[in-house]
Amino acid sequence: MKNLAVLLTTLLAIWVSSAQTTINGMVTDKAGNGISGANVYLEGTYDGASTDENGAFFFETGETGTQTLVVSVLGYDPHYEMGDVSYFQKLDIKLIEAINQLTGVTLTAGTFEAGDNSKVSVLKPLDIVTTAGALADVVGALQTLPGTTTINEDGRLFVRGGGAEETQVFIDGIRVFQPFFGTAQNIPTRSRFSPMLFKGITFSTGGYSAEYGQALSSVLLLNTIDVPEMEKTDIGAMSVGAQLGHTEIWGKESLSFSTQYVNLAPYETLIPSTQGVRWNKPFESIQGEGVFRSKGDRTIFKLYTSFNYSNLDIDQEDINFEDFVRFRLRNNNLYFNSSYKHFFESDWGVSLGASISRDTNSILVFDNDIENNETAGHLKAKVSKSFSNRFELNMGAEVFHTNFEENVEQPDGFSFESSFDDVLWAGFLETDIFFSNDFALKLGGRVERPSVLDELTISPRLSLAYKSGEFSQFSVAYGDFYQNPIRDVLKFNRSVTSEKTSHYIFNYQYLNDGKTFRAEAFYKDYDDLVKFNTQFPQFDSEYSNNGSGYATGLDIFWRDNKSIDNLDYWISYSYLDTERDFRNFPEAATPNFAPKHSFSIVTKYWADKLRSQIGLTYLHGSGRPYDNPNTPEFLAERTRPFQNLSFNWAYLIDQQKILFFSINNILGINNINNYQYADAPNNVGVFERRAVRPAADSFFFVGFFWTLSDDKKSNQLDNL
Amino acid sequence: METRTVMKNKRSIRTVVTVCALLIAVALTAQDQYTKGMSKAMDLWGQGKITEASNLFERIAMAEHDNWIPYYYVAQVNTTSAFGLKDEALLRQRLDKAKEFVDIAKRIAPDNAEIVVQEAMINTAWMAFDGATYGPMLSGKNMQLYNRALQLAPENPRVVYSKANWDMGSARYFGKDTTPYCKDVERALELFATFENDTPFYPSWGQDQAKQVLEQCKG
Numbered sequence: 001m002k003n004l005a006v007l008l009t010t011l012l013a014i015w016v017s018s019a020q021t022t023i024n025g026m027v028t029d030k031a032g033n034g035i036s037g038a039n040v041y042l043e044g045t046y047d048g049a050s051t052d053e054n055g056a057f058f059f060e061t062g063e064t065g066t067q068t069l070v071v072s073v074l075g076y077d078p079h080y081e082m083g084d085v086s087y088f089q090k091l092d093i094k095l096i097e098a099i100n101q102l103t104g105v106t107l108t109a110g111t112f113e114a115g116d117n118s119k120v121s122v123l124k125p126l127d128i129v130t131t132a133g134a135l136a137d138v139v140g141a142l143q144t145l146p147g148t149t150t151i152n153e154d155g156r157l158f159v160r161g162g163g164a165e166e167t168q169v170f171i172d173g174i175r176v177f178q179p180f181f182g183t184a185q186n187i188p189t190r191s192r193f194s195p196m197l198f199k200g201i202t203f204s205t206g207g208y209s210a211e212y213g214q215a216l217s218s219v220l221l222l223n224t225i226d227v228p229e230m231e232k233t234d235i236g237a238m239s240v241g242a243q244l245g246h247t248e249i250w251g252k253e254s255l256s257f258s259t260q261y262v263n264l265a266p267y268e269t270l271i272p273s274t275q276g277v278r279w280n281k282p283f284e285s286i287q288g289e290g291v292f293r294s295k296g297d298r299t300i301f302k303l304y305t306s307f308n309y310s311n312l313d314i315d316q317e318d319i320n321f322e323d324f325v326r327f328r329l330r331n332n333n334l335y336f337n338s339s340y341k342h343f344f345e346s347d348w349g350v351s352l353g354a355s356i357s358r359d360t361n362s363i364l365v366f367d368n369d370i371e372n373n374e375t376a377g378h379l380k381a382k383v384s385k386s387f388s389n390r391f392e393l394n395m396g397a398e399v400f401h402t403n404f405e406e407n408v409e410q411p412d413g414f415s416f417e418s419s420f421d422d423v424l425w426a427g428f429l430e431t432d433i434f435f436s437n438d439f440a441l442k443l444g445g446r447v448e449r450p451s452v453l454d455e456l457t458i459s460p461r462l463s464l465a466y467k468s469g470e471f472s473q474f475s476v477a478y479g480d481f482y483q484n485p486i487r488d489v490l491k492f493n494r495s496v497t498s499e500k501t502s503h504y505i506f507n508y509q510y511l512n513d514g515k516t517f518r519a520e521a522f523y524k525d526y527d528d529l530v531k532f533n534t535q536f537p538q539f540d541s542e543y544s545n546n547g548s549g550y551a552t553g554l555d556i557f558w559r560d561n562k563s564i565d566n567l568d569y570w571i572s573y574s575y576l577d578t579e580r581d582f583r584n585f586p587e588a589a590t591p592n593f594a595p596k597h598s599f600s601i602v603t604k605y606w607a608d609k610l611r612s613q614i615g616l617t618y619l620h621g622s623g624r625p626y627d628n629p630n631t632p633e634f635l636a637e638r639t640r641p642f643q644n645l646s647f648n649w650a651y652l653i654d655q656q657k658i659l660f661f662s663i664n665n666i667l668g669i670n671n672i673n674n675y676q677y678a679d680a681p682n683n684v685g686v687f688e689r690r691a692v693r694p695a696a697d698s699f700f701f702v703g704f705f706w707t708l709s710d711d712k713k714s715n716q717l718d719n720l
Numbered sequence: 721m722e723t724r725t726v727m728k729n730k731r732s733i734r735t736v737v738t739v740c741a742l743l744i745a746v747a748l749t750a751q752d753q754y755t756k757g758m759s760k761a762m763d764l765w766g767q768g769k770i771t772e773a774s775n776l777f778e779r780i781a782m783a784e785h786d787n788w789i790p791y792y793y794v795a796q797v798n799t800t801s802a803f804g805l806k807d808e809a810l811l812r813q814r815l816d817k818a819k820e821f822v823d824i825a826k827r828i829a830p831d832n833a834e835i836v837v838q839e840a841m842i843n844t845a846w847m848a849f850d851g852a853t854y855g856p857m858l859s860g861k862n863m864q865l866y867n868r869a870l871q872l873a874p875e876n877p878r879v880v881y882s883k884a885n886w887d888m889g890s891a892r893y894f895g896k897d898t899t900p901y902c903k904d905v906e907r908a909l910e911l912f913a914t915f916e917n918d919t920p921f922y923p924s925w926g927q928d929q930a931k932q933v934l935e936q937c938k939g
Contacts, residue, residue: 046776046779566852
């Protein structure tokens with residue numbers, strides 16, 4: 001018995017203290033340099049150690065038999081080694097650098113991002129609201145970036161010598177068919193979205209992914225917020241209307257809505273616009289937007305919807321008529337966009353999305369009654385698979401359906417109808433390959449088949465990026481882009497084919513500690529542009545795809561929010577050399593929307609003592625081409641340069657109340673957008689002209705914005 | 721004969737007792753591995769060996785899948801040591817690690833106020849590093865986190881203190897009076913005096929900081 005006890009005790013003692021096995025070795029990187037601070041341990045046990053400054057590690061373990069040795073340290077892929085513990089000696093472990101989305105190379109040629117997390121972000125969502133002159137319009141803020149030109153009387157995006165219709169807008173990857181409010185000629189429009197519903201904005205000025213098509217120049221990608229931070233109510237009272245927003249959260253579901261009523265009538269009564277316009281009924285709009293989200297562990301569902309009714313009635317000066325010409329517009333727009341994403345354990349991801357829009361316009365112009373409506377839809381399915389963080393595959397298929405009908409009733413009782421119906425199928429396949437943290441490649445292609453044109457287009461896309469230093473990288477991009485001819489052509493003619501551009505982009509970027517520098521050179525080759533032989537597309541015009549053109553230039557961007565305390569500023573410069581022969585041009589020429597030089601500087605200064613943010617934005621565009629029929633040359637003359645200095649002041653009454661004041665064109669500079677020449681010469685044989693000027697030089701805005709968090713406790717601070 | 725039997729029995733009883741004691745000791749050693757490991761990690765942390773401490777907490781966490789405490793400490797070691805760092809790369813490394821482990825801790829213990837407070841601390845570290853960039857982005861989030869923590873555990877002194885401290889910071893930023901929050905700090909101190917939790921290595925920080933803040937209130 002005693003012996004048994006001794007035996008047991010001995011055995012237990014052995015078991016407890018156990019024969020300790022020593023494990024040791026070195027952890028190094030590819031170049032053989034020791035990695036310090038790596039965690040080396042046997043999986044499932046506490047036994048392990050951290051590597052010293054030379055990468056060496058040493059520990060003892062009581063474990064026996066087959067074990068898994070784990071080496072983990074940030075910045076490197078984890079390393080697993082399986083074997084008998086007795087073999088874990090003098091190990092020489094080489095770690096492979098992990099692909100780091102944050103500090104590694106990024107495929108950025110052609111894109112600007114605005115978001116909270118993206119390291120390539122050049123704008124934050126808040127910037128959109130606080131950029132002087134942008135008046136909380138997403139597109140207004142983007143117009144301070146290089147590659148865009150401010151076309152004062154239009155308000156839409158003109159990118160690198162492309163017309164406004166060459167840019168497409170997507171919400172959560174799904175197309176928006178009418179991103180802008182309807183408006184009259186020479187009265188600038190705004191985009192329909194309220195910036196605060198979006199968490200990230202990607203603005204590509206060229207060379208974008210094969211996932212997007214039907215845009216010759218540019219895509220603007222807006223992503224709605226996944227999970228709102230808190231329940232809150234936003235109330236706004238403005239000199240031009242009122243707004244109300246609210247966010248409600250129930251666990252994983254949430255709903256945000258934002259409504260806005262805008263009426264320019266009181267403003268026009270106070271400060272009437274006098275330059276070539278007489279408002280019968282100033283712009284009025286009522287608008288509602290809502291996002292419902294449901295986020296599971298591996299799924300996100302979103303439903304975005306917007307409704308908008310706007311109307312205006314205006315008399316505008318016209319050189320060809322003694323009296324002002326009346327224009328009246330009533331627009332109804334309803335848009336639904338839903339998306340569903342599922343992330344599977346196996347690194348597969350599936351996203352499905354659909355959007356549908358209905359847009360109706362009732363227009364009165366030259367006593368013609370025009371009624372039109374467009375119903376459009378987009379369905380998209382996309383599959384992505386990450387094979388590792390080095391290789392990712394994206395593919396998808398989508399279909400767009402557009403139905404357009406228009407009825408024009410002339411004062412003489414004659415009326416005619418036009419319509420078209422297009423179903424466009426497209427498929428895309430794209431890979432992202434990260435060879436290392438310094439070198440990455442995106443390669444893809446897109447196939448499109450529009451039924452209305454009866455053709456098949458194939459567009460290759462390629463983008464390469466090389467990280468040349470800790471803070472700098474070079475990228476190149478190439479791509480072919482096709483787009484259906486504009487609606488005004490398609491409603492009369494189906495024999496034309498898609499218009500085409502090829503983009504060649506070379507980009508250098510430097511990012512360091514709050515400073516961003518980008519320089520991008522580009523060349524765009526336009527082909528198969530639609531031409532017609534009348535002033536505007538008509539049912540009896542002759543159409544062809546004989547147009548062509550080019551655009552080349554250099555975009556420079558500099559942003560610095562660190563060097564001077566409380567000052568954040570960015571400077572953009574774009575040089576643009578472009579000519580095209582399209583529409584009814586008799587020869588290749590620089591179009592009216594393409595000034596040679598564009599310059600902008602945006603500053604934001606936070607004055608701590610005043611609890612205010614003060615912003616100044618200066619825009620400068622060189623003279624825009626216009627055609628003088630009194631000379632034989634076509635589009636050979638230039639307007640005087642465009643200039644605009646805008647100012648805003650946001651005063652934080654307290655954490656949740658903001659008083660906002662802004663003046664657009666504070667110096668009252670008299671800008672001339674264009675000249676309109678008479679259709680026929682006067683009695684001395686001269687074509688008379690009038691300057692096309694903004695309806696008013698300056699614009700004032702006052703707003704009071706009040707946020708109420710739902711939680712009463714956080715309101716203590718406001719003494720409310 | 722009689723005596724011998726007794727003797728023998730006594731001896732065998734002793735053997736049984738010895739064996740039992742040994743077995744218990746072994747069992748205790750096994751159980752105590754957690755205590756030993758955690759204590760060692762705490763020691764390393766105390767000595768300022770941040771990487772070693774974090775690595776040991778991480779090893780324990782990886783072996784104790786359903787215990788949120790070691791995950792919590794990985795996050796805490798990395799967060800507290802990130803305050804005051806000027807090197808953005810190192811700061812990001814620490815705070816990303818902290819966030820990774822707080823997220824796992826949240827999955828293990830979804831409604832734990834201590835973890836919620838820890839998550840808010842990570843955001844605060846970002847804001848301390850660069851207020852202009854991260855302030856607008858994270859201050860709303862933090863307000864929400866503190867409110868949630870208070871909802872989950874209104875009697876937890878760390879929650880009460882952390883929220884009061886946050887509210888004071890916001891008030892200071894907006895040039896408001898911070899004294900209304902002093903009574904919250906006082907209340908936190910009262911709660912510290914009575915707060916008990918039997919879970920080994922349950923978070924216990926905060927009392928000293930609260931005392932300091934209260935002194936500032938009075939001074």
